Every structure is written in C-alpha cells, then in structure tokens.
Amino acid sequence: MNSKIQNDIKELVEEQVITNEVAIDIENFYKSKKTSSPNRLFTVFAVLGSTLVGLGIILILAHNWDDFSRSIKTVFAFAPLIIGQLIVGYTILKKKSATWREASGVFLFFAVGASMALVSQIYNIPGNFSSYMLMWILLCSPLIYLLKSNALAILHIVFATNYACSYGYFDGNQTPWLYLVLLAVMIPHYYHLLKNKKTHNITSIFNWLLPLSVVIVLGAFVNRSEEFGFLMYVILFGLLYNIGKLPFFDNQKLRRNGYLVLGSLGTIYMLMFASFEWLWKDILRHDVEFNSQEFFVSIVLFLLALGILIYSYSKKWIQSFNLFQYVFIIFTIIFFIGISSSLFSTVLINLIILILGIIAIKIGADKFHFGILNYGLLIITALIVCRFFDTNMSFVVRGLLFVCVGVGFFLTNYMMLKKQKSRRN
Amino acid sequence: MKTIHIFIIFIVVAVAQIFVPAQMIFNKESIINTGTAYRFKTQPVDPSDPYRGKYINLNYDVRSYKTKDTIWERKDKVYIYLETDSLGFAKVSKVSKEPLNLSKDFIIAEVGWYNKIEEELSFNLPFNRYYMEETKAYDAEVAVRNNQRDSIQNNTYALVYIKNGEAVLNDVIINDMSIKDYVEKK
Numbered sequence: 162m163n164s165k166i167q168n169d170i171k172e173l174v175e176e177q178v179i180t181n182e183v184a185i186d187i188e189n190f191y192k193s194k195k196t197s198s199p200n201r202l203f204t205v206f207a208v209l210g211s212t213l214v215g216l217g218i219i220l221i222l223a224h225n226w227d228d229f230s231r232s233i234k235t236v237f238a239f240a241p242l243i244i245g246q247l248i249v250g251y252t253i254l255k256k257k258s259a260t261w262r263e264a265s266g267v268f269l270f271f272a273v274g275a276s277m278a279l280v281s282q283i284y285n286i287p288g289n290f291s292s293y294m295l296m297w298i299l300l301c302s303p304l305i306y307l308l309k310s311n312a313l314a315i316l317h318i319v320f321a322t323n324y325a326c327s328y329g330y331f332d333g334n335q336t337p338w339l340y341l342v343l344l345a346v347m348i349p350h351y352y353h354l355l356k357n358k359k360t361h362n363i364t365s366i367f368n369w370l371l372p373l374s375v376v377i378v379l380g381a382f383v384n385r386s387e388e389f390g391f392l393m394y395v396i397l398f399g400l401l402y403n404i405g406k407l408p409f410f411d412n413q414k415l416r417r418n419g420y421l422v423l424g425s426l427g428t429i430y431m432l433m434f435a436s437f438e439w440l441w442k443d444i445l446r447h448d449v450e451f452n453s454q455e456f457f458v459s460i461v462l463f464l465l466a467l468g469i470l471i472y473s474y475s476k477k478w479i480q481s482f483n484l485f486q487y488v489f490i491i492f493t494i495i496f497f498i499g500i501s502s503s504l505f506s507t508v509l510i511n512l513i514i515l516i517l518g519i520i521a522i523k524i525g526a527d528k529f530h531f532g533i534l535n536y537g538l539l540i541i542t543a544l545i546v547c548r549f550f551d552t553n554m555s556f557v558v559r560g561l562l563f564v565c566v567g568v569g570f571f572l573t574n575y576m577m578l579k580k581q582k583s584r585r586n
Numbered sequence: 587m588k589t590i591h592i593f594i595i596f597i598v599v600a601v602a603q604i605f606v607p608a609q610m611i612f613n614k615e616s617i618i619n620t621g622t623a624y625r626f627k628t629q630p631v632d633p634s635d636p637y638r639g640k641y642i643n644l645n646y647d648v649r650s651y652k653t654k655d656t657i658w659e660r661k662d663k664v665y666i667y668l669e670t671d672s673l674g675f676a677k678v679s680k681v682s683k684e685p686l687n688l689s690k691d692f693i694i695a696e697v698g699w700y701n702k703i704e705e706e707l708s709f710n711l712p713f714n715r716y717y718m719e720e721t722k723a724y725d726a727e728v729a730v731r732n733n734q735r736d737s738i739q740n741n742t743y744a745l746v747y748i749k750n751g752e753a754v755l756n757d758v759i760i761n762d763m764s765i766k767d768y769v770e771k772k
Contacts, residue, residue: 253593273603277606285717
C-alpha cells in the first residue's frame with residue numbers, strides 16, 4: 162500500500178477524524194485492491210526484458226560470425242526460434258499467467274525476425290526490407306490471439322507502420338495496401354479491449370497508437386497528385402476527431418482519447434498550412450486529376466467520416482454545434498472552389514481557423530478546462546504569427562496585435578480562475 | 587476455445603515460422619548445388635542494415651546494356667540473359683521484358699533508368715549485398731581499393747550461382763582468394 166495513504170490514515174486517527182476500525186477497514190480495502198498490481202508491474206518488466214533479449218539476439222547474430230561454417234550458422238538461426246516456440250508452447254499448455262504469455266510471445270516475435278535475418282545473411286539475400294518485414298509480421302500475427310497478448314499487438318502495429326513506411330516512402334512510389342490487411346488483423350483484439358477493458362491504461366495506449374500509425378502511413382497512399390494528399394489528410398483528421406467525439410471515447414479523460422487530440426491538432430495544423438496563399442496557387446498550377454487513387458481514397462475517408470457524423474446525429478449524440486466536427490466537409494468544398502480561385506479559399510480558411518480558436522476557447526470556458534482554453538488562444542496566436550509571413554503590415558500594427566493577444570491570454574485565464582474560485586465558494 | 591485447440595493452432599503457426607526460413611535455405615542450397623556458376627566483376631562499398639548486420643554493397647561492371655527498346659519503367663522487372671566472355675567473366679547476351687525461350691541462363695533484375703542519348707538501359711542485379719563480419723566490412727572496401735590501385739586490371743569478382751532465374755551470391759573473390767580470408771591476411 163502507498164505509504165502516503167498510510168501516513169494520512171495515521172494522521173486521521175490521531176486527529177480523531179476516523180475511528181480505529183474505520184482505519185483498519187480502509188487499509189484492508191487498499192490491500193485487497195493492490196494484490197493484482199505488482200503482478201502487472203512484473204509483466205511490464207518481463208515484456209521489456211524479453212524485448213531487450215530478443216533485440217540483443219538479433220544484434221549478436223548480425224555480427225555475422227565469419228569463422229563458423231554455414232551449417233553451424235544455420236543451427237544458430239534456428240536455435241532462438243525453437244527455444245521461443247518451446248516456451249510459448251509450454252505457456253499455452255500449462256495456461257500460464259499473463260506475464261508468461263506476454264514475455265514468451267515477445268521473445269518468439271524477435272526470434273522469428275532473427276532467424277529470417279540470419280538466413281538471408283548466410284545466403285546473401287539482398288531481400289528487400291519491406292518484404293522481409295511483412296513476412297515477419299504475418300508469421301507472428303496469430304500469436305496475438307493465441308496468447309491474448311497486448312505487447313504483441315503493440316509490436317504488430319509498430320512493425321506494420323514500419324513496414325508501410327519502408328514500402329510506401331522509401332522503396333519507390335508504391336501503395337502499401339497490405340498495411341490495411343495488417344491493421345484489420347489486429348482490430349478484433351482492439352475491439353475486445355474496448356469492450357472489456359475500456360478504462361485500462363493498455364486500451365488508451367491503443368487509442369493513441371492506432372490513429373498515430375494511420376496518420377504516419379496515410380502519406381504513403383499518395384501517388385502523384387499531392388494536392389489530393391493534402392485533402393486526404395484534412396479528411397482523415399476530421400474522421401479521427403469525429404471518432405474521438407463518439408460518447409464512448411468522449412466521456413473518457415482527454416489523455417485517453419488519442420483520436421480527439423490527434424484529430425484536433427492535425428486539423429489545425431493542416432488548416433494553418435492552407436491559410437497561406439502559396440498552397441492554393443500551387444494547387445492551381447497543377448491539373449487536378451479526378452481519376453486518381455488519391456481521389457478515391459479521399460472519397461472513402463470522406464464517406465467514413467460523414468457516416469460517423471450522420472450516425473452520431475441519428476443517435477442524438479451531437480447536442481451543440483462544434484465546428485471542429487464539420488471542418489472536413491467545409492474544407493472539401495473550399496478545396497474544390499480553390500481549384501478555381503486562390504484568394505477566396507485563403508480568406509475562408511483564415512476565417513475558419515479564427516472561429517475554431519474562438520470555439521476552443523468557449524469549450525474550455527464551459528468545461529472549466531484551462532488546457533482547452535489556452536489551446537484556443539494558441540490557435541489564434543498561431544494564425545496571427547502565420548499572417549505575419551505573408552502580409553505587409555507595419556511593425557507597429559504587428560506589435561499592437563501581439564500585445565492584444567498577450568493581454569487576451571492573461572485576461573481569459575484570470576477570468577476563468579476567478580470564476581472557478583467563486584464557483585467553489 | 588479449449589487449450590488443446592489453441593495449442594494445435596499454435597503448432598501450425600510454429601511450423602509456418604520454421605518453414606519460411608527453412609524454405610529459404612532449401613531454395614538457395616539447391617541453386618548452389620545444381621546451378622551454374624558465373625563470375626561478375628565488381629567493386630564493394632560498405633553500408634549496414636539494422637537487423638541483418640553489416641554488408642558490402644557490390645557495384646557490378648555488368649550494369650547496363652545497349653538496347654533500342656526505349657520504354658522502361660523504373661523498378662520494373664527485366665530478364666537478363668547471360669553468357670561468358672573470353673576471360674570467363676559474365677556478360678549480358680540479351681535483355682527482355684518477358685522471358686524468352688533461350689537455352690541461356692538468366693536473372694531477373696530491376697530496371698534502373700534508360701539513357702535515351704546513349705540508348706543504354708541501366709539495371710540493378712538482385713545480388714548486390716555480401717554480408718560480412720562487422721569488423722571486416724570496411725577493411726574489405728579498403729582492401730579492394732588498394733588492390734585496384736596496385737594492379738592494372740580489376741580482379742575482384744563475385745561468384746554467383748544461377749538457376750531458373752534465381753541467384754545466390756556465394757563468395758566475393760579478390761586475387762583468387764575469398765574476400766574474408768583476404769581481409770584477414772592483410
């Protein structure tokens with residue numbers, strides 16, 4: 162039990178706030194609650210341990226022991242794999258604890274990678290990196306379910322992202338469609354977590370990891386028309402934001418809701434880009450190809466986001482108007498106007514950012530959340546800073562604007578603090 | 587699901603995990619045992635791979651071919667048919683986008699680019715990596731450079747076994763000696 166709580170209880174007993182019996186009850190409650198947690202800690206260390214051992218083995222094998230003959234090297238390649246498999250088999254048969262399952266699974270994961278790496282080393286297979294990664298991930302993906310292992314699911318996402326990046330960004334201009342399959346493979350596991358362990362920390366790790374992975378990889382789906390790539394990202398962030406706004410996620414703490422945070426930050430980031438006129442001039446310069454992969458990906462993402470929005474409406478989840486949820490629709494419309502006129506879209510985008518900033522301030526004020534309030538102020542500040550780069554304002558005006566925003570920061574925060582205090586009293 | 591069912595599925599997965607590297611080995615062994623050996627003149631430089639360790643990258647003298655065919659997409663497959671020159675080194679006999687019905691050995695390479703002025707197609711051979719012990723990879727590069735300065739002719743070559751379009755890079759030979767031993771001797 163936490164020593165701080167123990168001290169507090171002691172103090173409370175001494176001050177005669179609670180009786181001795183109550184103190185014992187409280188202690189017993191905490192003791193019964195704590196029984197599972199050292200185990201969890203042990204699991205984390207076991208996973209870290211086997212990750213390090215696994216990576217260590219890969220490095221040792223990568224040394225490439227020239228002095229050994231080919232057959233001895235081959236034995237080396239299979240030894241960690243067989244050992245890992247034996248441990249995993251034992252874990253399954255004896256129905257070992259979560260610690261065993263996680264740790265043995267992680268070890269086997271790296272052993273598979275090591276053995277394939279060593280074989281390609283022995284026979285000098287140049288093997289392109291992404292196909293090697295793909296084979297590795299696929300061979301290990303069933304283990305997620307056989308061992309019900311979260312660590313393996315995390316490794317699966319991380320390596321799938323790595324695969325998609327090396328395939329899509331570095332191996333030339335290819336689209337990593339198989340990444341979608343890899344994601345689909347781990348979705349049932351994630352669904353299970355959401356259903357049964359909604360508030361656990363492990364679930365919130367996935368709530369962050371999944372959208373992050375998609376954000377990183379989406380760019381690989383852009384082939385030629387980069388303008389549509391821009392639209393794709395705006396719609397994706399809209400989709401993430403709307404997922405984050407589903408009551409299932411929205412009712413949780415903000416730090417557990419990676420969808421909402423990433424969606425919001427991403428939307429603002431993309432809009433900031435779009436608030437410069439050069440972007441639209443750039444779009445105007447190219448012919449927009451409608452019969453392109455990017456266009457179809459954009460449509461799919463758009464329909465997904467729209468579907469979630471309509472579904473939320475039908476369930477009456479959306480009570481008040483929140484512009485963040487509709488930005489992707491407005492942006493799409495502006496994007497197609499932007500194909501003909503750059504000035505008009507630039508002005509509109511600037512306006513939207515301003516409104517978003519004000520809305521964020523309002524949400525922050527309503528919820529008494531200083532973080533969101535200041536986020537709104539930051540949006541407006543960033544907008545002003547961006548405008549400095551492409552307008553010819555006099556220094557005096559710029560200075561005054563900055564002073565105004567600074568004063569705004571103070572005033573809003575001060576007013577909130579005061580309001581909060583008066584509410585407490 | 588019952589434990590025994592989970593275990594049975596695990597056995598299937600485990601067999602697959604062993605099968606993939608084992609199959610790689612059998613495939614390559616069969617090429618080495620029954621394929622034809624070719625010698626490709628080459629030059630090594632050393633980079634590294636995060637999982638598989640240090641290797642030397644081999645720049646082959648056989649890397650382009652004059653052809654009138656001008657339509658080549660980067661990264662496309664190209665079938666390279668081989669023959670040997672008077673000194674016993676490999677050279678290109680023909681290139682093609684589709685497999686041809688020739689009795690010659692071939693390898694499947696990747697199109698680099700097509701030079702329209704020179705009418706020359708550049709390609710990357712699929713066996714340009716030679717893995718070495720980490721301490722030796724850089725020495726190997728230096729050794730080859732020095733050797734080239736000392737001798738008039740490039741006498742570094744890769745020994746490659748070829749069968750049905752697949753290739754195994756078996757060794758890199760420098761002055762009639764395996765590059766591993768050559769580096770140790772220096």
